[in-house]
Amino acid sequence: MNTDSVVITGIGVVTAAGVGFHAFQSSLRNSTRCVAPKTLARENGAVEGIVGAVNDEDLPKFIQPKRHLNFKHMSRSGVMVCAAAALAIKDGRFEPSAQTLEQTGIVMGTGFGGIQSMLKFNADVRAKGPSAVNPIIFPDTVSNAPAGYAAIAFGMQGMNATLSTGFSSGLRAIRVAYEQVASGGLAAAFAGGYDELIPELCHYWQSTGAMASDHTDGILAARPFNANRNGFYPGEGAVVLLLERRSTASQRGAAIHGELLGFGSCQSNQTSEPGALGAQRCTMQRALANAGIKASEIAAVFASANGSVLADRDEALAIASIFGPDTPVTAIKSLTGECMAAAGPASVSAALWALNKKKVPGIPGQAHDSHDYKIRTSNSTSEMDDRNYCLINSFGLDAQGESLIVGRYES
Amino acid sequence: MPNRVVITGIGAINSIGVSAGEFWTNLLDGVSGAAPIGAQHDVGLKQNVGCEVRKPFSTEGLPSMGRATQLAIEAAKGALHDSGLSAAAIEEADISIGTTMGEPEMIEREKASACIQADAISSGVARFFNTKGNHMTWQTACAAGNYAMHSGFSRIASGRGSVALVGGSDAFSKTAFIGFARVGALSSDVCRPFDHNRKGLLLGEGSGMLVLESFSHAQARNAKIYAEVLGCGFSCDAFHITQPHPKADGAVLAMNRAMEQAHITPQDVDYISAHGTGTKFNDLSESIAVKRVFGDQPVPISSIKALIGHTLGSASALEAIACCLALRDQVIPPTWNYQEKDLDCDIDVVPNEPRPARLKTVISNSYAFGGSNSCLVLRQFN
Numbered sequence: 001m002n003t004d005s006v007v008i009t010g011i012g013v014v015t016a017a018g019v020g021f022h023a024f025q026s027s028l029r030n031s032t033r034c035v036a037p038k039t040l041a042r043e044n045g046a047v048e049g050i051v052g053a054v055n056d057e058d059l060p061k062f063i064q065p066k067r068h069l070n071f072k073h074m075s076r077s078g079v080m081v082c083a084a085a086a087l088a089i090k091d092g093r094f095e096p097s098a099q100t101l102e103q104t105g106i107v108m109g110t111g112f113g114g115i116q117s118m119l120k121f122n123a124d125v126r127a128k129g130p131s132a133v134n135p136i137i138f139p140d141t142v143s144n145a146p147a148g149y150a151a152i153a154f155g156m157q158g159m160n161a162t163l164s165t166g167f168s169s170g171l172r173a174i175r176v177a178y179e180q181v182a183s184g185g186l187a188a189a190f191a192g193g194y195d196e197l198i199p200e201l202c203h204y205w206q207s208t209g210a211m212a213s214d215h216t217d218g219i220l221a222a223r224p225f226n227a228n229r230n231g232f233y234p235g236e237g238a239v240v241l242l243l244e245r246r247s248t249a250s251q252r253g254a255a256i257h258g259e260l261l262g263f264g265s266c267q268s269n270q271t272s273e274p275g276a277l278g279a280q281r282c283t284m285q286r287a288l289a290n291a292g293i294k295a296s297e298i299a300a301v302f303a304s305a306n307g308s309v310l311a312d313r314d315e316a317l318a319i320a321s322i323f324g325p326d327t328p329v330t331a332i333k334s335l336t337g338e339c340m341a342a343a344g345p346a347s348v349s350a351a352l353w354a355l356n357k358k359k360v361p362g363i364p365g366q367a368h369d370s371h372d373y374k375i376r377t378s379n380s381t382s383e384m385d386d387r388n389y390c391l392i393n394s395f396g397l398d399a400q401g402e403s404l405i406v407g408r409y410e411s
Numbered sequence: 412m413p414n415r416v417v418i419t420g421i422g423a424i425n426s427i428g429v430s431a432g433e434f435w436t437n438l439l440d441g442v443s444g445a446a447p448i449g450a451q452h453d454v455g456l457k458q459n460v461g462c463e464v465r466k467p468f469s470t471e472g473l474p475s476m477g478r479a480t481q482l483a484i485e486a487a488k489g490a491l492h493d494s495g496l497s498a499a500a501i502e503e504a505d506i507s508i509g510t511t512m513g514e515p516e517m518i519e520r521e522k523a524s525a526c527i528q529a530d531a532i533s534s535g536v537a538r539f540f541n542t543k544g545n546h547m548t549w550q551t552a553c554a555a556g557n558y559a560m561h562s563g564f565s566r567i568a569s570g571r572g573s574v575a576l577v578g579g580s581d582a583f584s585k586t587a588f589i590g591f592a593r594v595g596a597l598s599s600d601v602c603r604p605f606d607h608n609r610k611g612l613l614l615g616e617g618s619g620m621l622v623l624e625s626f627s628h629a630q631a632r633n634a635k636i637y638a639e640v641l642g643c644g645f646s647c648d649a650f651h652i653t654q655p656h657p658k659a660d661g662a663v664l665a666m667n668r669a670m671e672q673a674h675i676t677p678q679d680v681d682y683i684s685a686h687g688t689g690t691k692f693n694d695l696s697e698s699i700a701v702k703r704v705f706g707d708q709p710v711p712i713s714s715i716k717a718l719i720g721h722t723l724g725s726a727s728a729l730e731a732i733a734c735c736l737a738l739r740d741q742v743i744p745p746t747w748n749y750q751e752k753d754l755d756c757d758i759d760v761v762p763n764e765p766r767p768a769r770l771k772t773v774i775s776n777s778y779a780f781g782g783s784n785s786c787l788v789l790r791q792f793n
Contacts, residue, residue, distance in 0.1 A: 130592070131457075131593075139594075142512070142552045151648075152652065160551075162550040164547070164549075267546070
């Protein structure tokens with residue numbers, strides 16, 4: 001362990017599987033599938049499907065109203081990110097001085113950014129004409145608006161960044177924030193990912209066959225790694241982690257969830273086939289090398305798998321080739337739906353819970369396993385052994401992937 | 412000891428040039444890119460002036476890519492050619508590109524597809540050049556170019572890479588045009604940064620791309636060096652989603668952080684490339700920031716947006732390219748269209764005429780929606 005490593009001291013989760021780390025833990029403990037049928041309104045028609053929608057009723061109550069911060073008009077992404085940041089602050093008992101706030105930043109990743117607001121803005125233009133469109137939507141068409149709102153809400157004056165590497169953006173954002181905190185550029189960083197359900201995109205995914213629909217015999221179609229899978233359930237969410245140097249966290253007596261130990265990324269430059277075995281293996285191996293940890297030291301792998309036919313196969317084969325048949329593998333998108341850039345940070349949160357409770361959440365679904373990938377999965381939550389580390393994957397549709405390793409914190 | 416990072420290639424495309432050379436010549440000659448916007452963008456508002464790329468450029472082999480990606484590829488071709496990098500070195504490059512709007516065309520046409528993913532531009536560029544390094548799109552609105560340049564700088568400075576292709580790109584979009592008009596930020600005729608009678612920004616489009624290299628990598632191949640990147644400072648106003656802080660606290664923090672990272676003092680700064688959009692609030696706030704940081708020291712500051720409009724995510728990349736060429740030619744590109752001094756913007760805006768100057772160290776400000784502030788520091792290489 002480094003003398004001044006970067007640790008996670010706060011977790012803010014806003015997903016279908018729970019708003020708040022406490023509620024999220026309950027879903028993990030019980031391996032609860034939190035996706036449900038829903039009708040999503042589009043400009044022209046509607047899309048019906050099984051999705052992981054966030055219960056947004058309570059979100060505004062997490063944030064104190066403030067001058068120049070109007071939740072009534074804010075995008076869903078903005079509200080989710082502000083709520084996730086508020087939850088991370090509360091969970092981390094983060095009460096910064098003015099000086100610390102000046103050196104506190106936020107780095108968010110997003111797969112689709114302000115697209116839903118852009119769709120709304122353009123629909124409004126078509127409905128009312130360009131000279132009558134509501135200008136209040138315009139700032140939300142820009143993908144860094146949620147991070148901007150969070151800064152206004154909580155007064156963070158350090159680096160305020162939003163980036164995209166596709167679905168893996170959330171883990172990349174944690175990596176960028178880690179570098180800022182490790183180098184002393186920031187005293188504390190909020191980092192994670194966000195994406196909201198975009199009905200138009202769900203419609204597109206449905207038309208391409210990427211989105212799952214449950215089999216008529218009751219078998220869950222979007223069960224990661226299962227032989228009967230036929231796609232993913234779209235989800236949404238915002239997950240924000242609070243990162244600090246270990247010394248800073250100890251100084252203020254913060255409870256430490258775990259330690260960030262290594263990162264890896266790789267891409268295959270191919271878009272024709274989602275996910276590529278070689279690139280995924282390389283991504284995980286780079287993370288292990290970066291952390292200086294052997295594959296045999298990993299207690300569980302939190303996979304990116306979402307029920308996609310090809311991507312799950314590639315990831316399973318890549319995991320099997322590195323970790324063999326005995327390391328527990330789980331995939332929380334079976335609980336949350338495919339919440340895109342929020343998925344990686346949600347998996348990090350789940351892995352921290354798993355390390356601290358010594359439990360591995362299961363992949364809920366049918367009663368039997370029928371895949372032949374030679375990886376160890378379980379239908380329900382199982383015991384974790386004494387190994388200290390988890391590896392988290394986040395792979396996207398364009399085969400750019402990111403892996404991250406977290407460790408159990410021992411004072 | 413961090414690696415030194417140098418700029419060895421530049422490529423630009425915007426309303427006044429389809430190469431860095433043409434862009435620079437026209438910046439010094441005062442050629443404006445402002446004109447009535449094309450029929451495909453004219454939505455019938457009273458404002459109808461913009462700075463579009465009107466000259467054709469090659470989009471061969473790029474039919475499925477959006478215009479912002481096509482612009483970025485065009486600028487990248489120029490930068491890579493200019494750098495003289497080998498094909499093998501290009502293959503290893505990390506790619507980092509900033510944007511405000513991404514690829515909005517598909518949305519404006521009521522279609523959704525994979526093309527609208529937020530990293531479409533960087534992944535498109537990586538695919539085109541078949542690079543094997545990391546690629547990333549910075550969605551940090553109008554400061555995104557500086558974020559992208561800092562990202563490449565950090566990787567090379569810390570030894571995690573030797574070559575990076577960095578910059579920004581934004582295509583002219585109806586969403587941005589209508590949006591800026593509706594928030595009252597759009598001028599209906601001319602962009603006059605820092606002028607008493609300024610009425611707002613003009614929307615532009617374009618891309619600026621730069622090749623960053625570790626000094627040792629550049630030296631080993633005897634590359635031409637435009638400038639050294641000394642650092643970049645960031646901050647957030649944490650005040651308002653679109654308006655700058657009235658006392659410019661964030662902009663001051665960004666400049667101070669940049670100078671701290673670059674190990675320089677305000678006395679070392681010979682020129683400031685302004686964010687200077689031409690809006691009432693931005694130019695006032697930036698003037699206040701400059702006064703707070705530099706006091707009565709009259710550092711020349713100019714905005715090239717008078718000619719090329721606000722090119723959003725590519726603005727800071729194009730401004731960095733202008734800084735490189737200012738350092739090379741020892742001349743400051745002026746603030747064109749300047750007529751009447753605004754007493755609240757009491758700064759030396761280098762009005763209407765290029766100014767020969769001894770330039771060693773320059774800084775480039777870039778601000779954004781979300782209250783994001785950035786400041787890049789470049790130095791003449793020796």
